[in-house]
Amino acid sequence: MIRTMARLRARPGCEQAVQSAWRAVAGQVGGLAGNLRQELLLDAHDPRSFVVVTEWADEAALRDYRNGPVAARFADTVRPLREPSAAERELVMRDPEGEASTLFVDVEVTVPAARLAEFQHGYPQVRARMAGVPGYLREDLLREPDSDTFHIFAEWASAAEFFRWIGNPAHAQEEAGPIAPFLLRDFRRRLFHSAARPDSSRAPSTGKEINVHTTTDVLIVGAGPTGLTAAVELARRGIECRVIEKQATPPGHADKAIGVHCRTMEIWAEQGIVRDAMDAGIWLTGNMVFVNGVQTHRMSWELPELPYAHLGLPQYETERILTERLATLGVRPRRGVELITFTQDDDGVLATVATAAGEETIRAKYLVGCDGAHSRVRELLGLTFSGGLGRFPQLFMLGDVDVDWDMPAGHLLRFMHETDGRMDGMLVCVPLRGESRYRIATLAPPRFFAQTGGQDAPPGFSEELAEPTLADVQAALDHLAPPGTLASNLRWSSVFRISHGIVDRYGAGRVFVAGDAAHLHPPAGGQGMNTGIQDAWNLAWKLALAVRGVAAPGLLDSYETERRPEGEEIVGRAVRMAFTDELDRDDLKRQFLQEMSMLLSYSDSPLVGESLSAPDALRNGPGPGDRAPDAGGLDRQGVGHPLRLHELTGGTKHTLLVYADGSADEGLGTAVGKLCADVRRQASGQIDVYLLLSPDARAPRLLDPPVVRDTAGEFRAAYGLTGAALYLVRPDGHVGFRSQPIDADALSKNLQFVFGGTR
Numbered sequence: 001m002i003r004t005m006a007r008l009r010a011r012p013g014c015e016q017a018v019q020s021a022w023r024a025v026a027g028q029v030g031g032l033a034g035n036l037r038q039e040l041l042l043d044a045h046d047p048r049s050f051v052v053v054t055e056w057a058d059e060a061a062l063r064d065y066r067n068g069p070v071a072a073r074f075a076d077t078v079r080p081l082r083e084p085s086a087a088e089r090e091l092v093m094r095d096p097e098g099e100a101s102t103l104f105v106d107v108e109v110t111v112p113a114a115r116l117a118e119f120q121h122g123y124p125q126v127r128a129r130m131a132g133v134p135g136y137l138r139e140d141l142l143r144e145p146d147s148d149t150f151h152i153f154a155e156w157a158s159a160a161e162f163f164r165w166i167g168n169p170a171h172a173q174e175e176a177g178p179i180a181p182f183l184l185r186d187f188r189r190r191l192f193h194s195a196a197r198p199d200s201s202r203a204p205s206t207g208k209e210i211n212v213h214t215t216t217d218v219l220i221v222g223a224g225p226t227g228l229t230a231a232v233e234l235a236r237r238g239i240e241c242r243v244i245e246k247q248a249t250p251p252g253h254a255d256k257a258i259g260v261h262c263r264t265m266e267i268w269a270e271q272g273i274v275r276d277a278m279d280a281g282i283w284l285t286g287n288m289v290f291v292n293g294v295q296t297h298r299m300s301w302e303l304p305e306l307p308y309a310h311l312g313l314p315q316y317e318t319e320r321i322l323t324e325r326l327a328t329l330g331v332r333p334r335r336g337v338e339l340i341t342f343t344q345d346d347d348g349v350l351a352t353v354a355t356a357a358g359e360e361t362i363r364a365k366y367l368v369g370c371d372g373a374h375s376r377v378r379e380l381l382g383l384t385f386s387g388g389l390g391r392f393p394q395l396f397m398l399g400d401v402d403v404d405w406d407m408p409a410g411h412l413l414r415f416m417h418e419t420d421g422r423m424d425g426m427l428v429c430v431p432l433r434g435e436s437r438y439r440i441a442t443l444a445p446p447r448f449f450a451q452t453g454g455q456d457a458p459p460g461f462s463e464e465l466a467e468p469t470l471a472d473v474q475a476a477l478d479h480l481a482p483p484g485t486l487a488s489n490l491r492w493s494s495v496f497r498i499s500h501g502i503v504d505r506y507g508a509g510r511v512f513v514a515g516d517a518a519h520l521h522p523p524a525g526g527q528g529m530n531t532g533i534q535d536a537w538n539l540a541w542k543l544a545l546a547v548r549g550v551a552a553p554g555l556l557d558s559y560e561t562e563r564r565p566e567g568e569e570i571v572g573r574a575v576r577m578a579f580t581d582e583l584d585r586d587d588l589k590r591q592f593l594q595e596m597s598m599l600l601s602y603s604d605s606p607l608v609g610e611s612l613s614a615p616d617a618l619r620n621g622p623g624p625g626d627r628a629p630d631a632g633g634l635d636r637q638g639v640g641h642p643l644r645l646h647e648l649t650g651g652t653k654h655t656l657l658v659y660a661d662g663s664a665d666e667g668l669g670t671a672v673g674k675l676c677a678d679v680r681r682q683a684s685g686q687i688d689v690y691l692l693l694s695p696d697a698r699a700p701r702l703l704d705p706p707v708v709r710d711t712a713g714e715f716r717a718a719y720g721l722t723g724a725a726l727y728l729v730r731p732d733g734h735v736g737f738r739s740q741p742i743d744a745d746a747l748s749k750n751l752q753f754v755f756g757g758t759r
Contacts, residue, residue: 001036001357002062003192005153006052006090014081015048019145021077022052028070029054030335031249034061034356037332041142041151051142057356093192102194103159107152110330116148130154135161149330159191216242217547219351219364221377223247223333225257225315226515226532227370228322232271233540235329237652239547242362243326244353246371248336250323251316257529258314258430258439259284263597263627264530265308266733267537270650274308276321281313282433285410292417293482299588307630310596312431315529339376342367344509366543367511370536373499375517381508385501386568389520395444397468399493403429403438403477405485415480427480440487442476444468444495468493498522500574502567506560514539519567521574527595531570534597535563541652541731545755550684552756554606562602601626602734607753611739611746618740620720621727628729631719633712634692645715646733648708654687654754655729658705658742659715662696664724669700675744676705682748683755 010018022040029038034057043049056062065071093104111119123141130136139154156162218234220227223245234241260268260277268274286300301310323333340359342351349367353360369377407413410431417425427442445468470490477485502519506512515532539559545551593599602608602625610624622628634643649655656679658672665671676689689705692715699707710716719727725740728747737750 001055001057001095002059002195003037003053003055003093004062004090005093008050008052008078009046009083010048010050010081011083012048017081018050018078021074021081022050024077025070025074027250029065032061032065032068032070034058035065036334036336036356039332040145042145044141044143044150051140092195094195095192103156103162104192104194105152105154105156105162106190106192107154108188108190108330109150109152111148111150113148119150133165135165144327147328147330149328159193162191215348215363215365216240217365218242218543219244219349219362219367220370221339221351221367222370222372222375222515222517223250223319223323223335224370224372224515224532225318225322225529226517226536227368228319228326228333229267229271229533230368230370230514230536230540230543231331231333232322232326232329233536233652234544235326235331236271237541237544239544241331242364243331243333244337244339244362245333245335246338250319250335257318258312258432259530260311260313260318261530261596262306262308262310263600264533265311266646267533269308269646270733271325273321273325276324277311277313277318280317280321280433281311282431283410284310284312284412284431286408287412287414288408289414290416290480297588298411299592301592303589303592306596306598312433314432318529339371339380342377342380342511344511349510365510365547368536368539368543369511369513369517370515370532372516373520375513377511378503378513378517381505381511381513383503383505383508383513385520386504389499389501391497391499395448395495395497396441397444397448397472397493397495399440399468399473400432400491401438401440401470401473401487402434402436402489403440403481403485403487404436405482407482417480425480427476429481440473440476442473442480445472445475448495466495468495500571502564502571506564507556512539512556512559514563518564519571521571527570527574530597531567534566534600537732538563544652545686548684550686550755552753555754558605558607558753562605562607565604566600598627600734607730607736607750608734609737609746609750611737611743613741618720618725618738621738622719622735624735624738626735628727628733628735629718631710631714631717633710633714635709635711636706642711643708645718648688648690649729649733651688652731654683654731654736656687656689656747657692657727657729658689658724659692659694659710659719659721659726660697660724661694661716661722662698663722664697668724669702671742671744672700673702673704675742675747678744679747679751682751686755 008018019040026038026040029035035054036057037053037055039053041051041053043051054062054065056065091104127139130139135157137155137157139152142151142153143149144151217239218230218241220231220241220243223243227243227245231241231243260281265274265277268277285302286298288298289296326332334355336356338354340352340354342349344350344367348363348365351362351364351367353362367377369375369381371377412431413429415427415429416423425443427440430439430441431437432439448466448468470487473487473490473493477487499520500522503513506514506518514535516528518535519528519531521528521531542551542555542559546556590599601623603623605625608624610618612618628645628649631645632642634645634648636643648657656676658675660668672691679687679689691700691702691705691707692710693699693707694710694713694716715721719725721740723740724742726738726742726747727735728737728750730736736754737747739746
């Protein structure tokens with residue numbers, strides 16, 4: 001493997017233009033053969049200085065890039081933006097081999113925004129101390145733009161002197177002391193040797209870099225929405241993870257999911273990407289169903305009680321947004337890396353992967369297979385589909401076209417044709433971003449069946465079959481859409497085969513599957529992607545506790561216990577809906593909320609519970625396992641605007657909400673203070689506690705927990721509260737426990753199902 005680092009300095013006022021120029025070509029660089037990495041770093045001490053970093057599988061790949069149009073285009077673009085220099089300031093490095101003289105060390109460290117001042121204060125002291133270390137030559141402090149990830153890039157006279165230095169256990173205090181907390185918690189270190197020139201006669205690198213950290217906490221296979229969600233949630237909790245993806249380049253067209261459910265939008269709000277998604281997508285505002293040309297029903301999806309509406313967003317945009325969010329957490333998927341095999345023992349998993357430069361091994365505590373319908377992880381685990389993998393006999397086609405018709409904007413449209421009560425034609429049209437643009441799905445023309453030679457076509461997209469034409473799309477519209485409907489501007493089309501099923505288990509030992517690796521759906525309702533995101537959302541917080549060693553022994557087992565019944569229900573519902581005009585016309589609103597995962601409950605989970613003094617207590621509030629609803633109008637001293645409940649329950653920990661109104665006992669303050677201390681101790685600090693008071697309740701004198709007023713009474717109404725009660729909200733936003741009155745002993749027993757053990 002070869003790394004290049006080229007430094008350039010922008011002219012005054014051209015800093016943003018340089019970054020824009022790089023963004024315009026970065027994706028093209030990543031798509032070149034042999035490219036392993038590409039990024040633009042900032043000099044942390046000079047906002048006008050940039051370093052372009054690329055990594056290549058071998059010299060030939062680097063040479064092709066340098067002599068190719070992408071490098072030339074970037075050079076031409078930045079030439080008027082950069083200051084002239086006497087010579088190109090570029091370093092060319094290799095993986096460490098032999099006893100080469102100069103050694104370069106790249107330490108990648110995450111510095112949370114809240115601790116940035118501490119790091120900036122301590123770093124100059126470290127740099128001054130390092131000047132006296134034998135063999136140390138120099139270093140640069142670089143930063144990834146719009147990120148909390150820094151790179152300490154140092155040059156040493158030799159590898160022997162570097163290893164002699166790190167071999168001294170006291171060096172962290174002697175030289176690195178002021179920033180040692182950052183280096184001990186979350187960093188990666190990579191080593192390189194200087195290369196004289198990229199076309200030297202030295203033998204090609206093996207591609208196996210020397211890395212002080214040869215292990216990771218969690219290895220995620222697959223960089224689709226499920227894998228990226230899992231990685232974001234682990235990284236948010238400070239858990240080291242690596243993501244590998246077989247495909248060398250990200251998807252470039254909308255051949256997958258395009259519907260983002262309301263509950264997924266809530267998750268994205270928690271992850272900090274909901275605004276990006278809204279900016280890139282369109283709102284799906286309702287649906288209409290027609291049977292034999294007659295409208296059977298129409299429903300608006302713009303319901304006032306929803307936190308977010310139903311969003312239309314191509315999956316490649318979803319993956320882009322999640323990947324960018326993950327990068328801000330210091331993690332980047334390694335593309336063009338394929339899982340070959342793995343073994344596991346009591347302590348972890350050893351995975352063998354194939355890269356452009358050869359095979360590598362990765363040691364992880366846990367492995368999560370998010371590698372899609374043809375999952376290698378599922379195959380290696382020996383998982384089978386319960387009842388077999390179902391396949392619809394029909395072939396379908398997809399296409400993205402402009403449609404000229406008189407239909408309401410933002411509506412998902414379903415046209416069906418029935419003969420003697422049997423469906424023999426269907427057309428689904430989903431709005432896309434753009435003027436009159438739609439994704440259409442319909443039965444493929446008969447000639448595609450003939451192309452299969454009578455054989456069973458494989459599930460998924462059939463690359464061996466020709467692409468449907470605009471005429472094929474128009475024929476489907478002529479048959480099923482309103483008269484006079486015209487299609488134009490076909491951007492993309494494909495033929496595909498629907499398969500459906502769910503695996504018998506969601507994992508074995510320290511290896512789990514999620515998303516399409518665990519369950520396959522018909523495309524009705526866009527269930528596959530959203531269900532996979534929910535899988536990762538459920539699993540990641542449990543994995544984080546297990547990695548930290550504070551999880552109860554059965555916590556990871558609850559992933560399958562909670563998610564598999566949900567997956568089974570969703571697969572079954574999607575199959576039933578695939579060829580019907582509607583599953584339940586009697587309660588369309590409830591059905592829509594169910595499709596959007598707003599009614600998802602883990603009420604049968606062994607992790608959830610309650611303690612109620614009367615059968616009707618809390619009857620109007622969310623039950624154990626239900627989604628914890630939001631509420632507004634909360635007041636906290638020192639905050640000049642009303643808060644929302646999800647601002648308190650959001651984050652990476654459990655949240656205990658203790659409620660009291662004016663009828664509460666005067667000793668409440670003492671009891672709540674003790675309860676707060678007890679649960680934090682039992683949960684190893686992985687729990688936040690708030691005391692919520694009605695407007696008429698007297699606030700006890702407490703330093704802890706924080707007191708919040710339910711000024712508007714929204715929390716009381718949403719949770720059906722009177723007197724004194726408590727709700728425990730899990731990190732995934734579901735109720736873990738509730739009690740009325742406050743039952744500290746029952747709460748403690750419930751927490752034992754989550755915390756208190758190692759795995």
